Amino acid sequence: MTRQLPRQLEAYRDLLNETELNQLLESINQPLPSGLRTNPLKASVNAPQAWQQQYGWQLEQVPFCQTGWQLRNEVGNLSRTVEHQMGHYYIQDAASMLPVELFELQPEAEPSVLDLTAAPGGKTTHIISQFEDRGLVVANDSNLQRIAGLKGNIQRWGSTSAVITNQPGERMGRWLPEQFDYVLLDAPCSGEALRTSERHTSRLVSSHERNTLQQRQIKLLESALQAARPNGHVVYSTCSLAPEEDEAVLDALLKRYPEQIQIMSIPANVPIEAPGLLAAGSQNYDPSIANALRLWPHLYNTAGFFAALIVKRDQIATPNLERPQQTLAKAGYKAVTNEEQRQILDTLHAVYGFDLRQILTTKGLSLWRNGKTIQAIPERWLSNFEQFPFVSAGIQVGKLSRHGFQPAHDLASRYAEQFSQQQLTISDQQLDDWLARRDLVIKTSQYPNGSVVVVRDQQQRYLGLGQIDGNSLENLLPHWQ
Numbered sequence: 001m002t003r004q005l006p007r008q009l010e011a012y013r014d015l016l017n018e019t020e021l022n023q024l025l026e027s028i029n030q031p032l033p034s035g036l037r038t039n040p041l042k043a044s045v046n047a048p049q050a051w052q053q054q055y056g057w058q059l060e061q062v063p064f065c066q067t068g069w070q071l072r073n074e075v076g077n078l079s080r081t082v083e084h085q086m087g088h089y090y091i092q093d094a095a096s097m098l099p100v101e102l103f104e105l106q107p108e109a110e111p112s113v114l115d116l117t118a119a120p121g122g123k124t125t126h127i128i129s130q131f132e133d134r135g136l137v138v139a140n141d142s143n144l145q146r147i148a149g150l151k152g153n154i155q156r157w158g159s160t161s162a163v164i165t166n167q168p169g170e171r172m173g174r175w176l177p178e179q180f181d182y183v184l185l186d187a188p189c190s191g192e193a194l195r196t197s198e199r200h201t202s203r204l205v206s207s208h209e210r211n212t213l214q215q216r217q218i219k220l221l222e223s224a225l226q227a228a229r230p231n232g233h234v235v236y237s238t239c240s241l242a243p244e245e246d247e248a249v250l251d252a253l254l255k256r257y258p259e260q261i262q263i264m265s266i267p268a269n270v271p272i273e274a275p276g277l278l279a280a281g282s283q284n285y286d287p288s289i290a291n292a293l294r295l296w297p298h299l300y301n302t303a304g305f306f307a308a309l310i311v312k313r314d315q316i317a318t319p320n321l322e323r324p325q326q327t328l329a330k331a332g333y334k335a336v337t338n339e340e341q342r343q344i345l346d347t348l349h350a351v352y353g354f355d356l357r358q359i360l361t362t363k364g365l366s367l368w369r370n371g372k373t374i375q376a377i378p379e380r381w382l383s384n385f386e387q388f389p390f391v392s393a394g395i396q397v398g399k400l401s402r403h404g405f406q407p408a409h410d411l412a413s414r415y416a417e418q419f420s421q422q423q424l425t426i427s428d429q430q431l432d433d434w435l436a437r438r439d440l441v442i443k444t445s446q447y448p449n450g451s452v453v454v455v456r457d458q459q460q461r462y463l464g465l466g467q468i469d470g471n472s473l474e475n476l477l478p479h480w481q
Contacts, residue, residue: 008194008204012241015277020298027298028195033070034078035094037122040067040129041158041414043088055081063300064270065097067129070301082461085435086413087156092122095193095295095305099237100126102293102309103182104267110135110364110380114180116169116224119146121153123186128159133363136380138180140165140172151392155478158414160363163381164391167324170219173226174321179384182233185224187217189238189245193304195297210244217249225253225261225310226318234261237307241294243280246306250276250292251285260316263288264309274299276308326389328368328382336367336374340400344374347405352412352454353420356397365394372399374408406452409465409478416454416462424453424466424473431457434464440473452476 009025016024038047048059048069057075062068071078078084078091100123111131118124118139127137139162141150147166154162167175169185190205190213217238224234238245250263263286266272276292278285292308328334336344344367348354360366365376377394396408412419424447430440434455445468447453455463455473467474 008192012194015243015280016296020296023298024194024296027301030195030301032093032195032303033072033301034075035062035068035070035092035097036078036089037065037092037097037126037129038067038069038089039087039125039157041133042086042416043083047083047088051081051083062094062097064101064272065094068092068094068097070094082431082435082457082463085156086416086462086464087158090122090125090153090157093303094300095302096122096239097126098270098293098295098305099123099184099186099235099307100130101270102235102267102307103127103130103184103233104309105130106181111182112180112380112384113137113182114172114176114184114224114227115139116172116183116185116220116227117141117188118164119143119150121150121157123184124150124162125153125157125159127182127184128154128157128162131161133159133161135161136378136384137162138165138381138385139163140167140169142166142168147391154392155396155410156413158395158410160359160365160376160395160414161378163378163385163393165389166391167389170216170223171321173223174318175323176385176388177226177318178229178232178315180227180232181229182235183224183228184235184237185220186237186239187220187245187249189213189217189240190242192240192242192245193297194241195303205242210242214244214249217245218252221249221253222256225257225312226316228312230312230315232312234310234312235307236310237305239303239305241296241304241306243277243283246294247277247280247285247289247292248283250289250308250310251283254286254288257316260312260314262311262313263291264311265291266293266309272300276306324389325387327387331389332370333368333375333377334370336369336400340369340374341367344397344400344405348407351422352407354407354415354418356411359415367397369400372401374398374400374405376411407465409476412454412465413462419454419462422447422451422453423456425456425458425460426463426473428458431463434475434477437475437477439475440466442468442471442473445473 058072119141295305374397398407
């Protein structure tokens with residue numbers, strides 16, 4: 001007797017055997033576990049164990065991501081902790097941690113990476129962590145409305161290497177051909193992951209919508225391949241299990257570029273047995289597509305997901321397309337003067353005990369001024385893409401005015417342990433008010449009026465910067481925080 005299936009599963013009846021189909025049906029009726037990924041730029045390797053004790057979490061490591069964890073118990077809102085607000089972890093479904101783990105890291109001193117459709121930034125922050133915030137990470141998204149969220153997440157993560165652009169992904173490969181060692185395309189898709197969460201609900205997708213998406217996915221993947229250098233790595237992924245958006249897209253590009261690209265086996269650090277399909281309905285696919293990963297929800301207690309690692313073996317003929325131009329001067333930037341740089345470096349070292357000069361040297365950054373704001377911008381971007389329009393670049397260092405230099409939260413949060421001077425500890429009773437961005441009443445301060453101090457709690461966790469104003473501590477947490 002043929003079993004009655006929910007409508008969204010009917011299309012998958014012929015892709016699984018009866019046992020697998022029953023397992024899939026059982027899994028999609030279970031709540032999806034919450035997941036988080038730690039930030040090695042800020043959190044220690046022992047942080048998950050400390051969080052378990054402090055918050056009563058029961059964490060289980062994601063098998064294919066060393067920094068990824070799933071919660072085995074229901075807890076309060078993960079976004080309300082100090083650690084989340086300060087960027088020590090990112091809330092993310094375990095399946096979404098898969099694509100970045102497929103990159104096989106090469107020993108380049110300064111890798112260049114493009115995240116072609118980056119918003120809201122979860123996978124961009126994963127890339128930044130995976131590459132130890134080295135080199136250059138270009139986070140692009142075509143949707144202007146999503147750029148603010150992308151920018152906020154990258155700022156919270158504390159990256160010095162990221163540059164955000166707002167351009168159509170389909171054109172990036174022709175504008176910036178063969179410029180990147182690694183390219184991620186987490187493609188816009190139907191979201192047919194079969195298993196739902198609060199942030200991802202199931203819906204029926206028409207064949208017209210799916211075909212429209214497929215054509216865009218093919219264009220975006222071609223652009224990603226054009227942007228990659230020969231021998232560069234491209235990861236293609238979707239949060240859909242529809243073959244039209246997954247194997248069919250890979251098959252279309254393999255037919256178009258049979259000598260130039262190759263679907264690679266999944267690297268050993270991703271211990272998953274979940275091969276891509278070789279056929280769906282009347283459609284047969286290239287045998288190498290079995291090397292892709294089709295992450296069914298019942299296999300690893302995740303949402304559905306698809307990912308593949310592609311190596312660009314040879315050049316791809318790319319039509320010339322004149323790239324958009326915007327000089328740094330037109331964007332409002334000018335290099336800081338020697339005197340301004342001396343003032344910034346001296347203030348950070350003398351007042352806060354922080355050595356910015358060493359960071360600029362080791363990270364390959366240079367200081368630029370936009371109005372009062374001082375930004376440390378990756379020199380890799382300036383030398384290779386100087387006149388390509390960008391939304392933001394590098395890390396905000398602070399503000400410089402006639403009253404002197406004031407450090408930025410972004411910089412202090414990233415290097416909180418190195419900001420070792422001019423600190424003020426608040427009480428546990430004041431913590432909630434502070435995180436709600438309220439000013440605090442303080443009895444006395446050892447610092448003069450107008451001083452900007454590093455604020456910590458009783459556990460000595462960094463909480464942001466505050467300014468002394470008489471018996472008040474003005475809250476300087478940024479609005480995106």
